[in-house]
Amino acid sequence: MNSLTKASTLSSENISVWFGQRQVLSDVNLVFPANKVTALIGPSGCGKSTFIRTLNRMHELIPGAGLAGSVFLDGEDIYGEDFDAVSVRIKIGMVFQKPNPFPTMTIRDNILSGLRLSGRKIENGDEVAETSLRRASIWNEVKDRLNDQAISLSGGQQQRLCIARSLAMNPQVLLMDEPCSALDPGSTRRIEETIKELSSSMTIVIVTHNMQQAQRVSDQTAFFLADDNTPGGVVEFGSTEQIFNGPIDQRTNDYVNGHFG
């Protein structure tokens, strides 16, 4: 564990996003402190997923995407000249909504795929695979079948494999875009446990539609909302305790208590 990189503080300053001429996010300012889990909540279409994609420069892959503002990783602008998209994505990992293990690869090769894709040398592949799978708490389930095809796993296992795949890159920040939305309650619980364990070594940002999940896993919560025909933005940002038990804004109160969305 000593070789692991330290968690970093990530922050967004005045992030606005466009798709073509349409502005979908306006002026998002959030700070994700090191070793904290931040939940992004809000109704569908409010720009949470769009926002999380600006944090590792996946946003710019969409044709017609536009951006204003900055994202700082320990004070350095990831859109600045010192960074390229590839090195940003190595430092800031991402787990997607739907488990997406590479279907042509074995479990072991999936774990090592990031190292191969980014052109790094793999020295102690077995060790990397074991460490990553252990950190994603799936080692015991797959240790005897590392050479099986990854898609022979169940959906929940596939998602934990994808988490392990990101962990193999030793990211400082892990972004999770509704990682449990396609999973059953049992798998969801295990992933939530994993998130809590991982926060000791990295910073985590998670988009979720599940209020209980946000309360269970996160230290702080940001509530996003897009009013009709206006770009989305952050309505309220604070400790998870405050957002769920004593929100200042009426709209936050309505949302977390299930009155809309």
Added chain:
Amino acid sequence: MGKLAFMSESSVSKSVPERRKLSAGPLSTGDKWFFRTTSIAANFAFVLVAFILVFLFIQALPALTSQGLPFVYGTEWNNQKDPIVMQIGPMIWGSLLIGAIGVIFATPLAVSLAYLIVFMLPSRLAKVATTLVDLLAALPSVIIGLWGLFVFSPVAAEWATILNKYLGWIPIFQVKSADNGFGGSPFIAGWIVAIMIVPIITSITREVFSQLDRDLINGALALGGSKFSTFRRVIFPTSAGAVVGGILLGLGRALGETVAIYYVLQITFNINWAQILEPNGGAVASMILSKFGEATQDEVSGLIAAGLVLFILTLGINFIASIIVNRAQPWRKN
């Protein structure tokens, strides 16, 4: 006792319940007619292929019995001899050689083109490019043949001269004598075939690429993959089976190609194993075309037998194609 007997009887009847008759057949008169027309059409295709095979076999039988097995591997065709000698070894090998050259040239072109269309061009340009490539498939092969003869052959002969000059130490680029010129070679015929099969391979590869799960590609990029490493490690391996299927379909067309090859290839009955720059080659379909006009009764049977061999060869390749496509994607079954 009575009660017990009753219980055991009922449990027996419960363990083997009577099955009801289920029907997944047509639901209405309209359904019935729809079912009939589609099954007639489906059977028609099957019957047609069977009839063609039977026709070819009957017509080919005299030549096959008189020539025996050397028909497929011998290297002589002489209608002056008595009995007549008809052997198509060089043609069969030539077809395979030209097909292979065509596939080797066409595949990288087609895969790059498909990648460009799906992942790089803006959608409007992509549509234009797709239409252009599909148009290439619509060009009649006689046009490609004439263009190949008058325009392309001289250019390709220049390329061949350069290949022979600098890479002549590699056996496949050797020629007996540079004085023979570099026209009429399997190299040129291979290029012509490549141009004709690029659209098929491109269109299948484009289809596979565009149906790829974008989450897989995004997953690779999010792990720090470059465009190229993502192509090499994720996009291509995931599509490879289908691409191979496209290549073999292309090969099927290459083997059947007649007129275009007829115009650009020097057909001889000397087997040319792999000296692709030599003005000496063969192709079953083109040979049939070249001989059919002046064929004697016996020769016609021989030519039809050649057609039968080609037909079986193509069927075989399609069969292998389907096996490869299935085997290349064991993960698809899940």
